[in-house]
Ligand code: FES
């Protein structure tokens with residue numbers, strides 16, 4: 001499978017006992033990025049530390065909180081649980097790619113309108129997660145609370161709450177986050 | 190500005206901006222990921238290096254030696270600093286455990302070394318190569334044991350004894366004597382404690398995540414033995430605090446010391462698994478409640494004793510605070526005992542004292558109502574008081590009964606079955622519970638600088654912080670109201686020790702106190718502007734971008750055409766806090782469904798009714814309250830730091846082990862604010878809500894669970910294993 005083989009990043013070798021580094025190329029918010037990085041760098045730290053996209057947050061670094069949620073090839077992932085070198089050729093969307101302060105995405109605007117945050121630290125992860133949730137529901141991907149696996153899935157409060165439960169908000173803005181997501185879901189319908 | 194007499198009518202009463210439901214002015218930054226938190230300050234320094242901390246693997250003892258050779262030789266490492274390289278340092282007045290320095294280990298995961306490297310990965314890997322030689326010592330980690338040992342000992346303070354409790358309790362025809370337990374809890378704010386420290390000569394700047402800038406400067410200067418004017422602390426965005434960032438923590442001290450050692454700026458965040466044991470927590474309590482009442486339900490004896498533990502020189506969890514104020518009773522025994530525990534430092538977490546005190550008190554009050562055969566709401570109202578019991582100090586305002594009655598009406602209290610385990614829907618038992626909410630209203634001196642810019646814009650600078658509470662927005666609303674300009678014309682700069690010292694964020698005093706400071710600064714600015722224009726500052730009206738007096742009107746743009754005008758002032762509170770007891774009140778209502786087979790508890794709906802003076806912004810105030818209600822659900826049903834009593838640490842020290850509510854746990858939440866102002870509190874006539882929203886929630890959940898199942902769990906959190914053996918027949 002030559003095409004798969006090609007997606008494996010090339011390790012550049014470890015000179016003088018230095019940690020192994022690899023060349024990686026990927027697309028971030030529509031722009032190509034390539035560089036040589038320490039194999040231990042997570043996708044989250046590539047974004048935050050190497051590239052300077054600090055919108056994705058580090059709440060735990062252990063896949064427990066969802067603050068680092070980004071969208072990779074259309075699916076949401078915890079960027080802290082994924083090494084950057086695993087993303088050769090991938091298309092990554094971060095909160096910076098969703099919208100800007102002066103050009104907010106409807107979901108971002110809904111978060112502002114419904115006060116779907118307090119401290120704001122979980123917020124980029126909530127928004128990236130919510131974008132993917134709406135697409136998952138539209139694509140018919142079931143969740144733990146989906147009762148009928150054959151019928152189209154309704155974007156109910158229960159579905160949204162269930163699917164968003166990997167994104168902790170210690171400020172407890174859940175009710176407002178739900179209102180923001182629901183509003184956008186209704187607008188899309 | 191000295192605030193020592195009740196506020197008269199003032200420009201805030203126009204309420205064109207203040208009190209309006211404005212969206213947060215910092216909202217677009219937060220939703221787009223462009224708000225920069227401490228660890229994300231990239232452009233402020235050059236040549237930054239990464240620090241990674243090591244926490245002690247024993248709970249008590251000494252560090253004999255740390256072999257750093259392997260770490261120092263590891264790739265990318267710039268330097269290693271250990272606790273043995275630096276002496277113990279001075280601590281802030283409210284802290285007990287050493288942050289970084291000396292050979293003593295006082296608690297598990299105390300920071301004992303920091304490795305600085307070119308990258309995060311290299312620093313982390315090298316930290317694992319540190320070889321520590323410990324001399325462990327035995328410690329005491331068991332609150333139950335401590336509580337047994339100090340039972341009957343004098344209280345920490347004894348000013349809450351009234352009448353003769355013992356006789357009155359014994360003589361009471363109806364008695365209740367119950368003991369409740371609340372666990373250690375973790376703030377678990379989403380942003381880990383983080384600091385970027387940079388030296389320029391002997392001057393230190395730290396970009397950090399801190400609720401109280403001036404305290405931070407004071408404590409960091411003391412720890413590093415620097416004059417305060419050599420320390421700058423910057424904290425524009427804070428990813429949650431809840432009391433866990435009231436003080437500088439080990440990240441600040443370790444990053445600063447390490448930066449000095451390696452001669453480069455160092456940034457360091459506490460790894461999540463370190464936070465629960467390295468930082469502070471809300472201490473566990475054992476609370477005994479003894480109530481005596483007449484047959485018709487009047488308290489004759491009211492006893493509330495709480496025991497908690499802390500490190501030597503630490504304070505008690507003040508869980509009986511509210512019990513001096515909430516219910517009338519002629520004979521009272523209220524106080525706290527404190528034992529020594531070698532667990533991490535216990536300190537303030539959101540509504541310290543009242544949060545855990547109300548968990549026990551308001552559940553016990555529910556028990557007493559049942560004993561008396563009284564409706565829990567009527568029982569509370571029957572024992573309501575308009576003066577501080579035993580002291581006769583009046584409350585500035587007290588609308589507890591109104592909150593309870595209004596909430597009962599809105600929530601459908603009438604649907605509640607007065608006997609437990611009577612209401613069944615499908616496979617669930619349904620229950621409704623209520624609790625009073627109470628939290629004192631604290632006042633803190635707070636300053637600000639107000640500037641009329643050329644061009645007519647208004648700028649406010651204060652070291653106040655926004656920990657998610659909405660400070661940016663309510664301060665902008667205050668300035669807009671005072672200066673008569675639209676919100677968009679106001680710029681707010683916060684969280685920098687170069688700005689005037691504010692109240693900071695804590696104890697639900699921040700909103701009211703800091704906006705009062707901004708009010709004072711704006712009054713001073715209005716005076717300056719009026720003087721420049723030759724108007725009488727007392728009668729000049731600032732509205733619609735103009736200063737108007739007599740038959741004259743001059744726009745602010747014109748007023749500033751001769752150059753910007755700056756004024757600075759602060760608000761100082763005096764007298765009214767002693768003359769009146771200032772408190773906030775509320776009522777929490779909760780409906781739960783408990784699965785008849787599995788005992789799984791689901792909260793179905795919640796309502797809070799709050800009486801807290803003027804609500805400065807109903808959007809952000811409501812968010813604080815629903816956030817607090819959410820934390821209350823956590824307290825009731827899941828949050829507990831599990832103590833390893835052998836090795837002396839909190840075992841579930843991350844977000845997988847320490848469970849907090851997630852989306853699926855939180856139902857519909859409603860909040861009602863009574864429409865009121867409190868002129869005794871401040872010129873803003875406001876009070877705090879951020880902690881009120883938490884006080885009583887867990888008890889309301891517990892009371893709802895009891896109403897659903899007939900099971901009274903007195904050992905929080907109420908997990909299903911505590912219900913299962915006692916569930917009513919399926
Ligand atoms: S930072 Fe990735 S899940 Fe918490």
Ligand code: FES
Nearest residue numbers: 118120169170171
């Ligand atoms: S907004 Fe603070 S954690 Fe969600």
